[in-house]
Amino acid sequence: MKLGYQTNTWGGVVGHPTGVTSIKDLYYLANGSTEQAIQDIAEAGYQGIELFDGNLMQYEDNPEQFRKLLSERGLKLVGVYTGANFIYPDIWEDEFAKMEKVARLASDCGAEHLVLGGGAVRASGIRESDYEALAQALDRTAEMARSYQLTPSYHPHMGTIVQSPEQLDRIMAMTSIDLCPDTAHIEAGGGDPAAVIEKYIDRIRYVHFKDYQDGAFLPLGEGKQDFVRMLEILRQHQYDGWITVELDQYEDPRKGAEISREYLRVHGNFSLSTGG
DSSP states (O other): EEEEGGGGGOEEEEOOOOGTTTTOOOEEEEEEHHHHHHHHHHHOSSEEEEEEEEHTEEEEHHHHHHHHHHHHHEEEEEEEEEEEOOGGGGGGHHHHHHHHHHHHHHTTOOOEEEEEOOOOOOTTTOOOHHHHHHHHHHHHHHHHHTTTTTTEEEEOOOOSOOOSHHHHHHHHHHHOHHHHHBBBHHHTTTHHHHHHHHTTGBBBEEEEEEEETTTTOOTSSSSSSOOHHHHHHHHHHHHOSEEEEEOOOOHHHHHHHHHHHHHHHSSOOOOOSSSO
């Protein structure tokens, strides 16, 4: 297994302001320095990065600069996180156009994974038809991602129509897309991350580790998640893909990355120079 780190800790999770009036420009964005994140992640001992679609698209006109930044630090672009509302067919074409631009650039920069979030909750509440729309949109987006040699995975998230274990089971049964389990969001939604990993191991090609306790997202080892058990399950099933550590916000982003890296060295059998 190989270790990556999400750049969103540098600046926190925000949204691209243009997206307020333009669906086709509705990107996720971390409001910090991608260059600083790359440097800190490499020096903390990780092998790759994941970043938001909005941060990747900042290099749309100069992808060579981004590739050079990674190469100089010996890092791999593991994946890009994108997403959409997915439940409003009237805006699907703009959402798909945005995600295809992201997939094209991600592939050009050597990414392996396209991580999809989404499944909006209406102001009036969830409709049964929203799951059908989400499933249809996810499968269509997954097909597009594969055309760019990317592995697509759905990422359940709090605040969407897929946050509880029952909701996750429902959308998994309705789709063929792989699952990217985010361990903290699964627990926050009432699920058991280890049980989810074991249940869907045949549809897991990519994993997000994030610790959680009392409503807070934390560096690994500072919450109550049983990552040792999760790693045992992954190794028992010969999982040899990427695990990306994610932490939405932390006062000292590099320190947060170092805390999680040291935890994985001590408790996860990951050396500082190679994957586990």
